[in-house]
Amino acid sequence: MTGVSASLATGELEHAQQIAAQIGIRHEIVSTEELARAGYVANSPDRCYHCKTELYTKLTELAPSWGVSALLNGANLDDLGDYRPGMRAASEFRVLSPLAECGLNKADVRELARHWHLPCAEKPATPCLSSRIAYGEQVTPERLARIDQAEVFLRSLGLGDLRVRLHAGELARIEVPLDVLPTLTQPELREQIAQQFKALGFRFVTLDLQGFRSGSLNSLLSLSKATIPE
Known part of the structure; x- marks a missing residue:
């Protein structure tokens, strides 16, 4: 299902x-x-x-x-x-x-x-798009579509594991494996990515120097203070 x-x-x-x-x-x-x-x-x-x-x-x-x-x-x-x-x-x-x-x-x-030779064996994990939005920032269809289009664009460049995180509504934080960082900082490609992201509605486009980390937004949480409905 x-x-x-x-x-x-x-x-x-x-x-x-x-x-x-x-x-x-x-x-x-x-x-x-x-x-x-x-x-x-x-x-x-x-x-x-x-x-x-x-x-x-x-x-x-x-x-x-x-x-x-x-x-x-x-x-x-x-x-x-x-x-x-x-x-x-x-x-x-x-x-x-x-x-x-x-x-x-x-x-x-x-x-x-x-x-069992299933195609998911090497597939990068792809959690729901809402997991890309910083806690406290509202989840909207427009934001989800913007993130999705940004990630589709980056994958069209040949990237695999990646995340486009959304902060403060207009800031995109790109996470890719550390060995890919130098590639994305090449002037021509860097400008291409920046222009594409701005066309999608992001005002600021940033590259996370710590690289790709699954669930990185959870690092902002204090688990002892997180509130879950009883």
Whole structure:
């Protein structure tokens, strides 16, 4: 099952459909409306809680018509060690995490995908586009589309692992692997990127000198102070 909304990056649905077809399994597509939830739009540190609540609510309603008696997610062991408010929603809806329960981490999952020759084995992780927006900055369809178009452009240059983070509405912070940084600072390419980003509506275009870090916005959080609904 794939949940589809403005927060799904370009190409992700098609990739999921490809894998489902290769495995030979049924693939359901569900439209979700997390952008209608105030808690999600506000983009507080518990944003993922509201997103997963929307998803699991929809799935709980649809499951009987699919003949499904249990809901599973793809969380692995590594996910349990990061700040993941969405896991609280999974617990509330009794959604199981078989990969994590079997003790499989991200590397294990990729190794299994290689064994079965699945195209996701080497695919860079692509979390929802809302995860690119700094906490406290509202999530809007326009911002999600802007981020998506910026990342599509960078990938057209041959880049793989990357993130375009949005801060203060108009500032783009580009994260790429450290070994790619020198390439992006070449004058001609640097100017090309800056002009493209400004055309998309970003006023400031920056390159993060620390390189690509998955979940880097979580470093801004004090986990002891993060508020998650009880």
